[in-house]
Amino acid sequence: MITQLIAACIATISFSILFSTPRKEYLFCGLTGMTGWLFYLIAYNWIESIPLASLAGTIVVALISRIFAVNRRVPVIVFLIAGIFPLVPGTGIYFTAYYVFMNQMELASEYARETMGIGLAIAFGIMIAFLIPQKFFNYRGKTKKQDNLIKKWY
Amino acid sequence: MSVIDSLVQVNRKIENTAEIDQNDVFDLIMLAGKILLENGAEIFRVEETMKIIAGHFQVNDLDTFVLANGIITTMKIEGKDSRTGQVKHIPLSPIHLGRVTEVNRVSREIVSGRYRVEDAMEELKRIEVLPYETKKLTILFAGIGSASFCYLLGGTLYDSLVSFFAGFVLYIVLIMMQKAKTPEMLRIVFGSSLVTVVSILLYSIGIGDNINSIMIGSIICLVPGVSFTTAVRNFFNSDYLSGTVRLVNALLVSISIAVGVGIVMLIWHAIR
Numbered sequence: 001m002i003t004q005l006i007a008a009c010i011a012t013i014s015f016s017i018l019f020s021t022p023r024k025e026y027l028f029c030g031l032t033g034m035t036g037w038l039f040y041l042i043a044y045n046w047i048e049s050i051p052l053a054s055l056a057g058t059i060v061v062a063l064i065s066r067i068f069a070v071n072r073r074v075p076v077i078v079f080l081i082a083g084i085f086p087l088v089p090g091t092g093i094y095f096t097a098y099y100v101f102m103n104q105m106e107l108a109s110e111y112a113r114e115t116m117g118i119g120l121a122i123a124f125g126i127m128i129a130f131l132i133p134q135k136f137f138n139y140r141g142k143t144k145k146q147d148n149l150i151k152k153w154y
Numbered sequence: 155m156s157v158i159d160s161l162v163q164v165n166r167k168i169e170n171t172a173e174i175d176q177n178d179v180f181d182l183i184m185l186a187g188k189i190l191l192e193n194g195a196e197i198f199r200v201e202e203t204m205k206i207i208a209g210h211f212q213v214n215d216l217d218t219f220v221l222a223n224g225i226i227t228t229m230k231i232e233g234k235d236s237r238t239g240q241v242k243h244i245p246l247s248p249i250h251l252g253r254v255t256e257v258n259r260v261s262r263e264i265v266s267g268r269y270r271v272e273d274a275m276e277e278l279k280r281i282e283v284l285p286y287e288t289k290k291l292t293i294l295f296a297g298i299g300s301a302s303f304c305y306l307l308g309g310t311l312y313d314s315l316v317s318f319f320a321g322f323v324l325y326i327v328l329i330m331m332q333k334a335k336t337p338e339m340l341r342i343v344f345g346s347s348l349v350t351v352v353s354i355l356l357y358s359i360g361i362g363d364n365i366n367s368i369m370i371g372s373i374i375c376l377v378p379g380v381s382f383t384t385a386v387r388n389f390f391n392s393d394y395l396s397g398t399v400r401l402v403n404a405l406l407v408s409i410s411i412a413v414g415v416g417i418v419m420l421i422w423h424a425i426r
Contacts, residue, residue: 015379018295020252086303
């Protein structure tokens, strides 16, 4: 479990490096991906459905991204894109392709369905997390705004 | 700094706003929008940022129409009967979140009055050419990302090692092909078949335990996570057209990966 979480953290940070994320956000990207994967694992052990577990993981990733975005004053996609990567259905794409080309259409369609399901789950997860109004995340942003005003005058 | 100093500064700021050339403001707005869109920001963030900057410099009659791959803007010039406008084509390109973050910061600081138009322009021009991570680092971390992802999805350490090599080689070739301006789909098909070849070769000489986990780790760098996330974000903000562009991109990339992997797998099974 712990090695899994560390691997998730490293994977997320690697992807954020590929997208030239600012260096000081690496750690937070890693944390986002790690927490998302943690909740994915918990949900998967509990309901044993990959799409539903992805939904849970995505909601957590998106919520944490929003919290970090407000606190670090950085666009939310910085954390969202990196954090969502471990949940993206690479497995599904691979197995769909594999079975299509191996001419095992039943297995292929099963995996294609699962891939679509995960895709939809991720989409809904992001949407659900972004339905919460921004003001619930702004508690820290307000004080920072005041800081800015103070800096301007002194 | 004393209060008087800052009052002088504020005073200067007011003077400056009085004599702003609106054409400069227009260039500034377009540049900000271009950098944001080019480097992977969502449509509404581009529009919002352009409008916020315009509002700060007292440009009220600004209309922007932002698509996934282009910006159309017109602006009325104060005191004249004419409008100025620009159409900018911005092809889908690799994203650079550092630039998006920087433009975000600059736009916030413009609003808090810390930049004059020329200074902001200079800053944006610096941001526009902010370098990508160095090639060595990207290649290394493409490998590390593939390896840790392989481990994450149930691969053993040996599988991860193979994935590391596959990801490593993949990015070297991807960067080379990007330089040669190969079309995206071709790049993906070729990249995924290359990854499959490397994985199968290493697997056949006895490194790695499970070819499936190796493959899943190796192709993860190609999987269209960014396009998909951006598509969803655009749909959520009712930018259906741009969302569709991104979604179609994600779908085509997925199919390209499937084709690349499938062809090599087919040949391998035929030979074996």
